[in-house]
Amino acid sequence: MHPNQVWKNIDYLVLIIVLLMSGLSLFVIGSATKPLLPAGSQLYFVHRQMVWVALGLVTMAAVAWLPYERFKALSPYLYWGAVALLAYVLLKGHSALGAQRWIQVGPFQLQPSEFAKIALVVAFATHLDKKTQLNRWRDLVSPGLLLLLPMLLILKQPDLGTALVFVAIAGGMLLMAGASWWKLLIVFPGGLVAVVAWIYLHYHFHVWIPMHQYQLNRLIIFLNPNKDPLGAGFNVIQSRIAVGSGGLFGTGIFTAHSNQLSYLPESYTDFIFAVIAEEVGFVGSMALLAVYLLLLARGLFIAVHAKDRYGMLLAAGVVSMFAFHVIESAGMVSGIMPVAGVPLPFMSYGGSALLADSVGVGILLNVYLRRKPLSYGRAAAGTRVVISKNT
DSSP states (O other), X not given: OOHHHHHHHXXXXXXXXXXXXXXXXXXXXXXXXXXXSOTTOTTHHHHHHHHXXXXXXXXXXXXXXXXXXXXXXHHHHHHHHHHHHHHHHHHHOEEXXXXXXXXXXXXXXXXXXXXXXXXXXXXXXXXXXXXXXXXXXGGGHXXXXXHHHHHHHHHTTTOHHHHHHHHHHHHHHHHHHTOOHHHHHHHHHHHHHHHHHHHHXXXXXXXXXXXXXXXXXXXXXXXXXXXXXXXXXXXXHHHHHHHHHTTTTOSOTTOOHHHHTXXXXXXXXXXXXXXXXXXHHHHHHHHHHHHHHHHHHHHHHHHHTOSSHHHHHHHHHHXXXXXXXXXHHHHHHHTSSOXXXXXXXXXXXXXXXXXXXXXXXXXXXXXXXXXXXXXXXXXXXXXXXXXXXXX
């Protein structure tokens, strides 16, 4: 594609949103990490995040430039490469906070599960694009197996949050591919009900469950954090206090008391939305969520106006990934969702998550760049749908 065509057809709205959030994240990360570092080095995490932002933009541009049709040929390498890295993490990975999720690459620690999300999106899109129908139960077996292997490796780390992201990606893509919505309701919400029942039986009848007790306590403590206020419930209690302390308009940047006094744990990664809520208040938090909603809506627009079914599936997978991240991250710090350790896209500190998010946006830009006024079968059963008459 000629550079002039790129500048003419690029989705500037998505690009502006990403640049805005990436720039804002530097201020929030600087505020969140200020009490953690000695005087003279308080911009350490900010400088590192700036490097990741720059690398993310380069990665985003590279992914957007390569025609997404070529992802089909790369799909098996991405998928099995991700599986191999996840297996390697279990053998040689670095452990922290009771989980083994990272590998050392020079001076940096990378989290392969973040890149596995993108690999799953590409692999799922490639696989579903070949499916002639998804109306029968047996049609869901092969996508389920594709999801199961990396998901089990991630649960072994353990990393429940990322495993749930995988489920969200699969569910969103299957729905957009034309799978029966009532079958998906049986599989996904039905699976959630089964898990809740299993946990109930474990606590009341000592039924075995494949989790350590501290992991299980951390998962369900959001229901009653005061049951263990100095243990599993501490993070939830402190994040609620931070969110409530922000009031309507917040305390101001670099002035959040819960954060500056180091009461809020993991303030610059998993709980960064609590820092935002305390510093900019309810109004600022809702404004940020509105920006995320705009990004998700634009992503759906790109999916619907893709030139073919494969592009639609790629965009749908990225939107599903971002949607779950935002809902879980905001809900977790508010005490209405389990503490699952999911970063807030383009806001939380961390190179692996930022690079994965950048690849996701690169995919959206790629699909939008190559949109054409074509008709294609949105439903797996072969229904023809005209999605656009004008580019």
